Amino acid sequence: MGDFGFKDTFSSITSEALLEALIVVVAASFLIMLMQRLIPAFAGKVGGKIRLYLLASVPLLRLLIIVLTIVTVVPILVEPSFENMVAVFGALGLALGFAFKDYANSLIAGIVTLYEMPYRPGDWIEVNGQYGEVRSIGTRAAEMVTLDDTVVVIPHSLLWDTLLANGNDGTDNLMCVAELFLDPNHDVARIQNLFRDAVFTCPLTKTYQPVIVTVSASDEAMRYRLKAYPLEPREQARFISDLTARAAAVCANEGVRMVSRQLIAPA
Structure with a gap:
């Protein structure tokens, strides 16, 4: 009883079994590497929702391959009886719990991530002040x-x-906002309409989605926010730059002075 049955559990391991298990692990690793290269490469050539679906399938397929590999390797190394399985997975659980506590914590959270999907490859997220596109999970x-x-x-x-x-939450709709601060002495309704027209003239605008121009007032300036959706979330930086340039051109044509945001006192 002193060895908790481990001697009998691993007595069936032979050099042939180890070689067979190694071949399975190497094949699974190669398949995962191939999948993680080919699927994102193909997804990069397509756009819209198909790209997001392809990117989201990568972590799920990888998890499936890992699970199938474990299910295949364990019976090769250990005689698949109830006692042996309890001994193997019990020892594995203890090892992970003590030696890889933080890793196991992240691993469990990764499984929860694949189930709840708070973010997926292709999503634009902000975490701890960092904003960007999820490339892989x-x-x-x-x-x-x-x-x-x-x-x-x-x-x-x-x-x-x-x-x-999460800016787009698994879709290809990502709202972008371009902000401008203008001198208060102008026709607000006219500028608001001209800004809205300028958004629709941008070739990157997804015109079948809402286009909204909001305005709020302070003592120093009128704050305009141009809200719209780009054709592709990856075009957001160029999209916001284009909207800002078009809005600035409207201000120049109308003789409305733009105010630097730094000159506005905080509320």
Whole structure:
């Protein structure tokens, strides 16, 4: 009883069994690597919802391959009896619990992520002040690429106690906002209508989605916010720049002075 049955559990392991298990693990690893390269590459050539669906399938397929690999390898190494399975998975659970506590925490959070899907590959999210597109979701962490092309690694364990903002939530609709601050002495209704027309003239605007121009007043300036949806979420930086330039051109044509945001006193 001193060895808890481990000697009998692993007595069936032979060099042939180890070689067979190694072949299965190598084949599964190669399949995962191939899948993680081909699917995103193909998704990059298509747009819209198809791209998002393809990117979202990568972590699910990877998890499926890992589970099937474990289910295949364990019976090769250990005689598949109830006692042996309890001994193997019990020992594995204890090892993970003590030696890889933080990793196991992120791993469990990763499984929850795949189930609840608070973010998926292709989603634009903000976590701890970092904003970008989710490029991939691993078992421990997700990779996000910011607008400045910086890769940020987000451990899944952050899900437990961190607020997460998702801009498009698995769709290809991502609202963008261009802000301008204007001198208060102007025809607000006219400028608001001209800004709205300018948004529709932008070739990147998804015209079948709502286009909204809001305005609010302060002592120093009128704050305009041009809200619209780009054709592709990845075009958001260029889209906001284009809207800002078009709105600035409207101001120049109408003789309305733009005010620097830095000159506006905080409320």
